[in-house]
Amino acid sequence: MLEIRFHGRGGQGAVTSVELLAVAAIEEGKFAQGFPSFGPERRGAPVLAFLRIDDRHIRLRCKIANPDVVLILDPSLIRIQKPAADLKPGGVIVLNTNKSIADTRREFGFTHTLAVVDANHIAKQVLGVPITNTTMLGALIRATGAVAVDSMTKPLKERFGPMASKNIAALQEAFEKTVVEEGKS
């Protein structure tokens, strides 16, 4: 089972991301759970969203305490939430940043496998707005292979209608531009 925890701020679309990815995984014939942290979320406040993907029916009904992957939509959350603190050994951090892997490791002391992409830049260019949730799905897929890139097309079309093509383009661009470096521990 693959357990992914999304760290974002209210309004950044973390919950939408896990829902889209869960639907895509189920479309592939897998089992998945996508759910929010069930708090009284407010715009701008830190929020969590959770995603499980497995080859069999998932029986857990609790939050993800020790994820395989953390996806960080907003780097300002790293100091507040310490998202990598409970990451499994061999886990993956997927981060939206305009900094290099080396600088990111230096700044935050990350030792896990690290995937970075400047999703803000891509989202602004392709979508015209700095909303990075669908863009970051491209980075996540690149770093983890959680689903096939093509599997995102249908859920994105159903969710965004005419806006889907831009989201698909942003996801695709992030998939191509994401840089992944294996963990050092």
Added chain:
Amino acid sequence: MGHREGMEVSIAVSHAVQLARAEAIAAYPITPQTHIVEHLSGMVANGDLEAEFINVESEHSAMSACIGMSATGARTYTATSSQGLALMHEILFIASALRLPIVMTVANRALSGPLSIWNDHSDIMAAKDIGWIQIFVENGQEAFDHTIMAFKIAENSNVLIPTIINMDGFILTHVVEAHNFVDQDMVDAFLPGYHPRHTLDPKYPVTMGAFAMPEIYTEVKMKHQVTLMNSYEHIVKVWQEWGDRTGRRYQPVERYKTEGAKTLLLTMGCLGEVAEIAVDELRAAGEAVGLVKLRLWRPFPFADLRQALAGADLVIVCDRALSPGGAAPPVLAELRSAFYPLSSRPQMLGFIVGLGGRDVSPENFKDILKRAQEESSHGPTQEFYLYGVRG
């Protein structure tokens, strides 16, 4: 037949209501039930469901409107949660006494105060004596299946009792997961239209809900009690037919790895599957533990439970509600009462878990099993245990 699709469980439930061709809905939105009625409202507005949808100003009015609509012979649905169920409380008794087969989803949530929007079973446990059929589900698939089946159970002319499907708030309602849908033809074949013998009709006036003098009130209550207990056989038949059509089978009391188990956990709702994981791990380590899941809460399945728990020395009843000042939390109290007349019965310990949205993990169940076995070995120190409570 049908297709497999990932969607939020609440939306799957709204599709089940649509497939059941509900004709009348009255509801007031309350977290975490809102998405169900929101989607139904959209379906009615878009012409995807031919039904009357009445927006009301409270749950008290929602249930009152459901009673009126059901009395005219319309297939009637609503959903609520927590304070909403509490606010419709007095009307719930009238719905069942009038024998109106309303189907309601309760997205189980804690009652205030302190204010909590999160999941536990205190809402339904405060309404256990309303005279409705009450069923619990464990996952999205079950929520979908049981919503459709509930109409067939409730509307059976030998039953005519409103039915609640309990689904855990948030930890079920707000999760996107896989569902196997059934198609409209299958549902139409399974669930015929609702055609009651007596309806409210201005052309043929009748009185419904008249008062009962002391000479008759007791007999009416007796009739209700007998009919509710007898609904058991019809519930099982409906579940059997669904199982034959879909391959998904349900029992009033379900057993998981109980063969040879000396210690059994007992759960209701979606924590059953979490407890399964703990049982799997302990079984693998050679421990004789198992799990019993109570799906049918009303009518209470005495015989099934007595059979399922017969071989155990210790039963750990996991309640998700408190009965403040009472003898035991609600499920434990019922279990102890059901077993008291028997000459041989297992020891029963109660652990209250998952109040107000507190997470319950497989590790918690393993810990509960360990602690219960310790308590049992030296004699219980408490009537029941509030698991994980601090200070």
